[in-house]
Amino acid sequence: DTAVSQTPKYLVTQMGNDKSIKCEQNLGHDTMYWYKQDSKKFLKIMFSYNNKELIINETVPNRFSPKSPDKAHLNLHINSLELGDSAVYFCASSQDLADQYFGAGTRLSVL
């Protein structure tokens, strides 16, 4: 039973499209995150939600909008996709300030 699951695993789309990535955790954690990993494996936090409230919002274009309908879900919507958005996006969760558990990632390719 997967602890942190993301869908889809792969996403190929054209520039200018709008797409969403979904994330769900069944660990009962109250904090969820989105990270972006570039082609050189560098991992950068984008957003963090604690109990459905946004607590970290790094310097991310406002084309990216996270949505947390409940504590177990944190979805990422991206408008007007650009070539530079191609990356692997990871969702993660933790209980308060404890260790983070990561999903398997969504590989986004913008053509």
Add this chain to the structure above:
Amino acid sequence: GDSVTQMEGPVTLSEEAFLTINCTYTATGYPSLFWYVQYPGEGLQLLLKATKADDKGSNKGFEATYRKETTSFHLEKGSVQVSDSAVYFCALSPQGNTGGFKTIFGAGTRLFVKA
């Protein structure tokens, strides 16, 4: 600001060789320190951690010691296996913030182990 620097890869070793991956950090006070591992096609998994100076984290034969005097948290393993091939990330969480919220990751070090 806080940061993590780890040795550039890739690191290529033969099976049963000794592994060291260097990691140094910049942070105020006493951050918590972590090593995460990412196997091909998977997300990151916590490998080990240390939350105060001189603590040693260990798991699956890997270990790292929190050295405040040298601001380091080097990862070591006495005898690597092919299955250890992965990308290893050193990370820190600022003091009073263990693991969650604002964790800062190093750039990752890719390890290849040959049979």
